Amino acid sequence: MRPFTLATATDAREAVRLVAGDPDAAFLAGGTNLVDHLKLGVATPGALVDVTRATSAEITDLEGGGLRVGAAVRNSDLAADRRVRERHPMLVRSLLGGASGQLRNMATVGGNPLQRTRCVYFQDVTTPCNKREPRSGCGARGGYTRYHAVLGASEHCLATHPSDLAVALAALDATVHVLGADGERSLPFTELHRLPGDEPERDTTLAHGELVTAIDLPALPPATRSTYRKVRDRASYAFALVSVAAAVELEDGEGWVREARIALGGVAHVPWRAHRAEAVLRGAEPTEETFLAAAEAELVDARPLDGLDGGNAFKVPLVTRTLVATLRELTQERES
Amino acid sequence: MTDPSTEQLRPVAIGSDLERRDGFPKVTGTARYAYESEAASPAYCRLVQSTVARGRVDSVDTAAAEALDGVLLVRTAFDAESLETDDGELAVLQSREVAFRGQVVGMVVADTAEAALRGADLVEVAYSPAPHDVVLRTGRGDLYAPEKVNPSFETDTSDGDIDEAVATATAVLDRTYTTAMYHNNPLEPHATTAYWDGEALTVWDSTQGVHPTRAVLADLFGLDRERVRVVCPYVGGGFGSKGEPHVHVVLAAMAARAVPGRHVRLAFTRQQMFALAGYRTPTIQRMRLAADQSGRLAGIAIDVVEQTAKVKEFAEQTGVPTRMMYAAPHRSTTHRLAALDVPAPSWMRAPGECPGMFGPEVAMDELAEELGIDPVELRVRNEPEVDPESGLPWSSRNLVACLREGADRFGWADRDPRPGLREEDGWLVGTGVASSVYPVNRMADSTATIRREQGRYVVEIGAADLGTGTWTTLAQIAADALEVDVAEVTMRIGDTAYPIASVAGGSSGMTTWGSAVVNAARAFREKFGPEPPEDAEAQGSTEDNPATERFAMYAFGAQFAQARVNRDTGEVRVPRLLGVFAAGRIINPRTARSQLIGGMTMGLSMALHEQSVLDPRFGHVVNHDLAEYHIATCADVAEIEARWLEEHDPHVNPMGSKGIGEIGIVGTAAAVANAVHHATGVRVRNLPITLDKLLPALAG
Known part of the structure; x- marks a missing residue:
């Protein structure tokens, strides 16, 4: 553990100035992941800037039914917000499916999507990891790959993104507001994370010193039904083996699929927006065959990994089965 | 006839569900660790x-x-x-x-x-x-037979002719089961x-x-x-x-x-x-059962392969329970070790019995299925009249009563034995049973002092309370041995400033320390009568129990589990666990229940979650934290119930108690595995039972 300084920023501009000007500095929000990394030696910043008072902790209404969620809103507060509960059951389930009550009370909406992979080799400084130590090798390849990617991995990195909330935000077409040294910008949430390629040390498209200040949730058409299904090795306090965030709107609530938004968790370096599956669903009848075809389309390029205990080949059928079951649940007749 | 050393106390404080004496300092944060x-x-x-x-x-x-x-x-x-x-x-x-x-x-x-x-x-x-060499497998050329297995059991045993029994039996089962590496x-x-x-x-x-x-x-x-x-x-x-x-x-x-x-x-x-800090070795257990058409065992055999460390030998006694559990005339047990470049394995709750009742109890379920016999009934039919290993009568053995009582409470009679038939809301549902056993152990070298201080009875002994309840239960034993109200007893434990006490291990604490306390109390009363003066003091020590020469002493239990397996995802949940135990007299129902359901929870955790993943390339356990090494969370434990039978055993010790710290974990994983099979038709023989092992067999 390296000694560091700790500053508390009272506004976003000050926070950005403190971090952008110091390559050795990092933002600290809820600390539920970074503090672990400090203790493990995975992160060794020389300066931390506490941003929990630098951004908004409010959830405000936007025109047209959308919501703006300040970056400092705690996960548990977002999950408890009446408007969010009414409009975005998928989002609430993703939040409540994550971590534990104590961690959700600490974690922030701005920080949660920026948490880093739980790949055991990334978290163990005695093993190689290209993400932690560029060009040191990938410890996961041929090792413990149960929680690793089947989509979009590179020869340098097999890691998955661990956030549940991020999967829901990717499916919802949320927008991220960012403040950097050069001013404000916004980007679609699906463009926040990046595939590992040959720079696995970069999880996101943010530049050093760019601070997430808020996330906008767009309104969904009123007939949309959404949910988040997390499949994991125990009933609580476990990362997803596979998760599915799905929102489906049927014509007249029972006919063909007007709109489908799907994102997958536990399968890639990013919350994986399932565009191919959505394309198959759009305009189709909501049948078991359609759902299966959607899953298969999305998994055409899936590449399961070898590894201890059979690697992660089980994830490919698991994604299919979980996606089909989730779509079935969202489209079947509601019992009166 | 009872021995003077096990002359029974009249239970007054014993048997009452007193709150933990250490509860208040612990929950208020004043207890110093x-x-x-x-x-x-x-x-x-x-x-x-x-x-x-x-x-x-x-x-x-x-x-x-x-x-x-x-x-x-x-x-x-x-x-x-x-x-x-x-x-x-x-x-x-x-x-x-x-x-x-x-x-x-x-x-x-x-x-x-x-x-x-x-x-x-x-x-x-x-x-x-x-x-380095860290991979345990059966085919290694360097497997060896240790001199003894923990703590001092014979490495191999052979009674009758197991090969002949297997060759001539109507029904033969030959299967290999594995348990994972576990960290305490x-x-x-x-x-x-x-x-x-x-x-x-x-x-x-x-x-x-x-x-x-x-x-x-x-x-x-x-x-x-x-x-x-x-x-x-x-x-x-x-x-x-x-x-x-x-x-x-x-x-x-x-x-x-x-x-x-x-x-x-x-x-x-x-x-x-x-x-x-030690761990439980992974085990590979080859089980052979030979039975007649009615399910009576002619032979039972277990061949165990497990690991130890080059730096220090520890040989888990995984095959030991197979030596005494069922009435099979032909029995064989072996242990072989691979010495690896790994940390030394050591004790983990019920070493021997815990892994060693997984293979046998799943094998019994497989045999029951093959013969079309109810798995409870199969166990009842193989109940031995005397200890098959020593030939001694049991001081008490109420396995059958536990099975019957458990079956009754669990609604076992209505069970359709066919696997993979029941579905509720997208979950396949099944039930399973397994037996539990744990020996009555007594350690040497424990002494208690009782002294009259300011009108109170102060009991000093260097015993340990691991959260098990010793602070409270020893006071209950002292109170009944002194024939005073438990409120008059002050306990002092956990310090070498007090008289010597044995390790809290082998579920031996109450038998060992309790016997010392009783002997001290009897010496105290003999010396000072009912109205002792201030500073009156007497000591007593645990003695060998001569009854161990005449009786085989064990606690028994029956574990029942319901499992639900998600039809789509293969996720496994256990909504109900019931353990029924016969463990002599229960000193304190409150702390006993906690011990038993704690053990059962750990057994559930072993069944579904726990596995230390040793990466052979690096040589260490890579999922080495509680986020990645999964133990059961509260959400994984639904209805969990521990019951016990009234059991009078005059031979074990003056309290009539048997140890309960470990038996709760024994058999649980097998009961869960058997329930998962009943739910799905999939027989998982390698723990933990994770969804990837079930998915291939679940319908489209």
Whole structure:
């Protein structure tokens, strides 16, 4: 553990100035992941800037039914917000499916999507990891790959993104507001994370010193039904083996699929927006065959990994089965 | 006829569900654990661990660490003090050889925990690595038979002719089952505060036995035992991993000796607990059952392959329960070990019985299915009249009553035995049963003192309370032995300042310490009568129980589980667990229930979740924290119920009690595996039962 300084920023501009000007500095929000990394030696910043008072902790209404969620809103507060509960059951389930009550009370909406992979080799400084130590090798390849990617991995990195909330935000077409040294910008949430390629040390498209200040949730058409299904090795306090965030709107609530938004968790370096599956669903009848075809389309390029205990080949059928079951649940007749 | 040594107490306080005496200080945070013991100006010790699994330390560079503000000293194998031991695990910093990855190769002591941690990071170690060998498998050419298995059982046994029994039986089952590597993971890490006053050492250590720890430390440091004091009033769980000292207490004592006048605190990190605190070996169990058409066993055999460490041998007695469980005239059990470049395995809750009742109890379920016999009935049909191994009668054996009572409470009679038929809301549902067993153990060497102080009866014995309830239950035993109200009894335990007590292990605490307390009470009353003067004092010790020559003594139980398996995802949930036990007289129903459902929860955890993933390329457990090494969470445990039968056993001890700390974990995993099979038709023989093992067989 390296000694560091700790500053508390009272506004976003000050926070950005403190971090952008110091390559050795990092933002600290809820600390539920970074503090672990400090203790493990995975992160060794020389300066931390506490941003929990630098951004908004409010959830405000936007025109047209959308919501703006300040970056400092705690996960548990977002999950408890009446408007969010009414409009975005998928989002609430993703939040409540994550971590534990104590961690959700600490974690922030701005920080949660920026948490880093739980790949055991990334978290163990005695093993190689290209993400932690560029060009040191990938410890996961041929090792413990149960929680690793089947989509979009590179020869340098097999890691998955661990956030549940991020999967829901990717499916919802949320927008991220960012403040950097050069001013404000916004980007679609699906463009926040990046595939590992040959720079696995970069999880996101943010530049050093760019601070997430808020996330906008767009309104969904009123007939949309959404949910988040997390499949994991125990009933609580476990990362997803596979998760599915799905929102489906049927014509007249029972006919063909007007709109489908799907994102997958536990399968890639990013919350994986399932565009191919959505394309198959759009305009189709909501049948078991359609759902299966959607899953298969999305998994055409899936590449399961070898590894201890059979690697992660089980994830490919698991994604299919979980996606089909989730779509079935969202489209079947509601019992009166 | 009963022996004088087991003449029964009249239970008054015994049997009442008193609250824990240590409950209030614990929940209000005033109970001080080892790392929090009082110290005027403590120093802190952090460890440097090997990053190779085998090899030799060529050199260390400690300059940067030593130059760091607050660092008091750095020690490595090049300059650590010499210890007197041939224990390969405890001989820490005695050699430059590296025997496993994560082995301690240095320590840093500093004024603050942060400086010590930073200092440990700055120690540079250069190794000559050597190839390592960490993979357990059956085909290895170097498997060997240990001299004995833990603690002193025969390695192999053979009665009758198992091969002949298998060759001539109507029904034969020959299957291999595996259990994973497990880490005990008590909530409180292994921790010590150590202090030297001249040539006298005091350690506040988190341990299951203050006197056994004292004996080891005295030998290591070449001290008379009287010069070592070990204090441990509270333990945040041990599950066997604090039964024998590990290197933390040795290192803390070495560190404190090197910084005279300072208390030194050392606690393992969670990750260090996966390398330095013992674990349960993975096991590979080949089971053979030979039976007639009615399910009566002619033969039962288990051949166990498991691992030990080159640095120190530990041979888990996995095959032992098969020797006595069922009435099969032809029996064979073997143990073979692979000695690997890994940390030393050690005790974990019910060593032997816990893994050793997985293979056999799933095999019994498979046999029941093959023969079309109800699995409860199959076990009843194989009930032995006397102990098959020793030929002795049972002091008491109520397995059949447990099975019957459990079946009744669980609604077993309505069970359709066919697998894979029941579905509720997208979940496949099934039920399973397995037997439990645990021996009645009594340790040597425990003494209690009873003294009259300010009108109260003060009981002193160096016993341990791991969260099991000793503070409370020993007081109940003392009260009934003295024939006084339990409120008049003061307990003093967990300190070598009190008379010697054995380790809290083998579920032997109540039998051993309780017998000492009863003997002390009887001596006290004999000497001083009903109205003792102030300062009246008497001692009593545990004695050998001659009845063990005439009876086989065990507790038994039956475990019932309901499993639900998601039709789409293969996720497994266990909405209901019921354990029915016959374990003699229950001293305190409140703490007993906690012990039993705690064991069952750990067994559920073993069934579904726990697995230390050893990466053979690196040689260490890579899922070494509680986020990645899964234990059951509250959400995984739904309806869980422990019941016990009234059982009168006049032979075990004066309380009529049998140990209950371990039996709860025995058989649980098999019951869950059997329930999963009943739900899905999939027989999972390799723990843990995870969804990937079920998915291929679930319908489209």
